[in-house]
Amino acid sequence: MEIVTPFPKLGLIQLDLTLQWPYLMSRLHSASVRITSDTIVEAIEVGTVKVTHVYSRESRTIAVDHVVIISARIPNDELYQALAAHSLDLHRIGDCLSPLDIGNAIREGYEVGLAL
Ligand SMILES: Cc1cc2nc3c(=O)[nH]c(=O)nc-3n(C[C@H](O)[C@H](O)[C@H](O)COP(=O)(O)OP(=O)(O)OC[C@H]3O[C@@H](n4cnc5c(N)ncnc54)[C@H](O)[C@@H]3O)c2cc1C
Numbered sequence: 001m002e003i004v005t006p007f008p009k010l011g012l013i014q015l016d017l018t019l020q021w022p023y024l025m026s027r028l029h030s031a032s033v034r035i036t037s038d039t040i041v042e043a044i045e046v047g048t049v050k051v052t053h054v055y056s057r058e059s060r061t062i063a064v065d066h067v068v069i070i071s072a073r074i075p076n077d078e079l080y081q082a083l084a085a086h087s088l089d090l091h092r093i094g095d096c097l098s099p100l101d102i103g104n105a106i107r108e109g110y111e112v113g114l115a116l
Contacts, residue, residue: 080096
């Protein structure tokens with residue numbers, strides 16, 4: 001597996017500040033996941049992905065079986081809606097309310113906790 005990101009590293013936005021970071025990276029390395037930074041996806045064809053380094057502009061083609069694209073995110077509050085039918089005191093925080101970043105999810109959870 002190879003993760004390709006246009007950013008200089010994975011988890012650029014706050015993720016490396018969380019206590020999860022060393023465990024996440026250990027698991028990725030144990031699973032032999034290749035991490036390719038500073039690289040954009042130029043084209044996805046059947047069986048191949050063409051990627052280009054952001055700064056050197058050098059391109060290469062990766063042979064692939066599957067491609068998982070991370071793009072815009074939409075909230076999923078199915079669990080909240082299902083439980084709302086049972087008259088529980090429920091609060092939505094994080095991505096189920098509005099997909100942002102991990103810092104926002106933690107802050108929203110903290111604020112709900114303080115208000116209880
Ligand atoms: C590819 C990608 C990269 C990202 N990179 C960064 C980054 O670098 N820095 C950063 O700060 N943020 C990043 N984010 C955003 C960050 O991951 C989220 O904002 C954060 O995880 C939101 O936390 P959460 O607890 O709201 O939701 P989640 O972390 O998604 O947790 C929700 C949990 O609820 C579970 N769940 C959902 N529905 C049900 C159900 N019906 N029943 C039981 N369980 C259910 C899910 O399985 C999941 O475990 C990234 C997101 C993506 C997708």
